[in-house]
Amino acid sequence: MKHVERNFAGRTLKLEAGRLAKQAAGSCLLQFGETVVLATVTVSDNVSTLPFFPLTVEYREKAYAAGKIPGGFLKREGRPSDEEILAARGIDRSVRPLFPEGFKNEVQVFVYVLSADQENDADVLGLTAASAALTMSKVPWNGPIAAVRVGRVEGAWILNPTFQQLEFSDVDMVVSGSKDSIVMVEGGALELTEAEIVKGLEVAHKGIRELLDAATELVAEMRQPKMEWTKVEPPAELVTRVKQLAEARVSEALNLPEKSERAQALAALKATIQEELAAEFPDNVKDVANVIEEIEYHTMRNQVLTHAERVDGRDLDTVRPISCEVGVLPRTHGSALFTRGQTQALVSATLGTVSDEQRIDSIDVAQETSKSCMLHYNFPPFSSGEVRPIRGTSRREVGHGALAERALQALLPPYDQFPYTIRIVSDILESNGSSSMATVCGGSLALFDAGVPMTAACAGVAMGLIKEADRVAVLTDILGTEDALGDMDFKVAGTRQGVTSI
Structure with missing residues (x-):
């Protein structure tokens, strides 16, 4: 001991x-x-x-x-x-x-x-x-x-x-x-x-x-001796053949303008090359997809670091096109539709009384406490074009909701001046990167639409990083692909004056 x-x-x-x-x-x-x-x-x-x-x-x-x-x-x-x-x-x-x-x-x-x-x-x-x-x-x-x-x-x-x-x-x-x-x-x-x-x-x-x-x-x-393990590597001959067949086509597929087009093109490419190499490498068909994903990883990163060009054609600093609509739902207290590129959040704000506060029993305090501001984030499978079962609120949904809630809560009026319970709900309708930050933007709009006297408007953006040796690129408003293949997902939300959530 x-x-x-x-x-x-x-x-x-x-x-x-x-x-x-x-x-x-x-x-x-x-x-x-x-x-x-x-x-x-x-x-x-x-x-x-x-x-x-x-x-x-x-x-x-x-x-x-x-x-x-x-x-x-x-x-x-x-x-x-x-x-x-x-x-x-x-x-x-x-x-x-x-x-x-x-x-x-x-x-x-x-x-x-x-x-x-x-x-x-x-x-x-x-x-x-x-x-x-x-x-x-x-x-x-x-x-x-x-x-x-x-x-x-x-x-x-x-x-x-x-x-x-x-x-x-x-x-x-x-x-x-x-x-x-x-x-x-x-x-x-x-x-x-x-x-x-x-x-x-x-x-x-x-x-x-x-x-x-x-x-x-x-x-x-x-300290104990570390366990023995070996990284599973596909045969070198297979890697060479896949690179010969796929490198140029991966680059072409990666640079298609739409997320769905990119995904479909890459899936079709994997299927095609697996079929072409099935006879030559009958025991390694599944490895083909892994090699193509590795090519995709290096192609995207090299394109950004060498040419400062991203897969959707933007430079490193450009934010995707934004549209904002408020009052989109007739019977809600406040509502907004925020769209940035292919990421879209429908956000509603509801005002209630003290009886609507969330009661919390925690080991951090002796007595039961209550919470008067809540933000709930929902990420249905259709938002990313997927089919999957719904099994309750995911950890990701809890985490993204908490991040956006912190961003907006800092800007709410004091409770004694505005004694309402506030519930914000963000339903993600489309997702291609930074849906939590779209929630912040849409939440700010919905609160204003509901008549909440916030101290300032709030917005958020996800920043990315690609770093290899001394080559570094910082990306503004990252896509899902850049999140998956990059080195950092750094979400920052705040006002013109400063940061409220990070």
């Missing part, structure tokens, strides 16, 4: 390994103040046949952590709350990019909140503990990383502010990263300038380095 204790942000930080959950591939117990989280990692010995890396992250809060018994008829924890889903997404987005390319063994990261002191939020602690567990385990992973929350009260930046301090803070931002770089940023602010956001990132990164020093000391004696 190994135990490390440090002072961090004015409170005691304890990390422990080797006492709990010893049958997991890796585990870490982390305590900050009197908030305690346990992070575990398990990995399958079998290689998955799925076409993506099967990583699952679960974050669960125990009611007993705050000395509570769950409400309702069933006195046990059930479906994860929105806050638990958002914490799990934050961990997932931070750790996923650091797994080696081609690793396909199923991995599960599980974080339990075992004690909640109702002062220190457990979400960032869970990410730091998960990183330590991954680093100690046999799972191949290019960590470690750590996470902090930053706030600012009366101009003073605070690392891991308490819930009480956050009530007076003009920014609430979670940042994860390594000693050298930042991996993930998520948060909201009261119209902070870009320079102020950058300062907050610098403060956060300094705290991340402190946490990594403690984590490195813990891991040093507990």
Whole structure:
């Protein structure tokens, strides 16, 4: 067993390994103040046949952590709350990019909140503990990383502010990263300038380095040998033949103007080449699609870096054509249709009374609380031309809704001046990149249409990055293809004065 204790942000930080959950591939117990989280990692010995890396992250809060018994008829924890889903997404987005390319063994990261002191939020602690567990385990992973929350009260930046301090803070931002770089940023602010956001990132990164020093000391004696694995590669002869047949045609298909045309052309190309090579490579027909996807990846990136030209013909800085309509639904309190390129959001705003507020029972506070502003984001399969079953609200829908809600909530009038419950619903009708930012734009319009006296109009855009060695391109208003094949999806929303959500 190994135990490390440090002072961090004015409170005691304890990390422990080797006492709990010893049958997991890796585990870490982390305590900050009197908030305690346990992070575990398990990995399958079998290689998955799925076409993506099967990583699952679960974050669960125990009611007993705050000395509570769950409400309702069933006195046990059930479906994860929105806050638990958002914490799990934050961990997932931070750790996923650091797994080696081609690793396909199923991995599960599980974080339990075992004690909640109702002062220190457990979400960032869970990410730091998960990183330590991954680093100690046999799972191949290019960590470690750590996470902090930053706030600012009366101009003073605070690392891991308490819930009480956050009530007076003009920014609430979670940042994860390594000693050298930042991996993930998520948060909201009261119209902070870009320079102020950058300062907050610098403060956060300094705290991340402190946490990594403690984590490195813990891991040093507990690290296990990494498991043996081999990236599955298609035969070199097959790669050569597919490139001969497909490279020019992939470039042509990628540059078709419409999303559906591009998808259909690439699907037809894969089918055609698979048929052409079936006799020559009977055991590797499925590998053809993977090789074509690799060609697509390099073709798109090289076109942007070499020619500064994107697949829809835009340069790096151009935003797609925008159209805005308000009052599109006759019986809603407020409605708007926002369209940017092939991304379209139908957004409605409804005003209610105090009895319509959402009641929340959380381990973060002693009493039940309520919420008077809600934004619900819906992403039906037809918005991307797909056919798939509907099985409740997805994690993605929860995450995108929370991002847009933060952007707009910062601009609402004080409750004592406008004592209404507000529900905003965004139904995505078309999607080709940045539908959450279309929700922000449409939400702002719908609120104005409903007569809500917002302090300013709000808009959002998704920025992308493509980087290879010293060649770098920053993309404005990215497409779905640029999100999938690029290196960053960085959503920023705000007003003319500053940032409200990031």
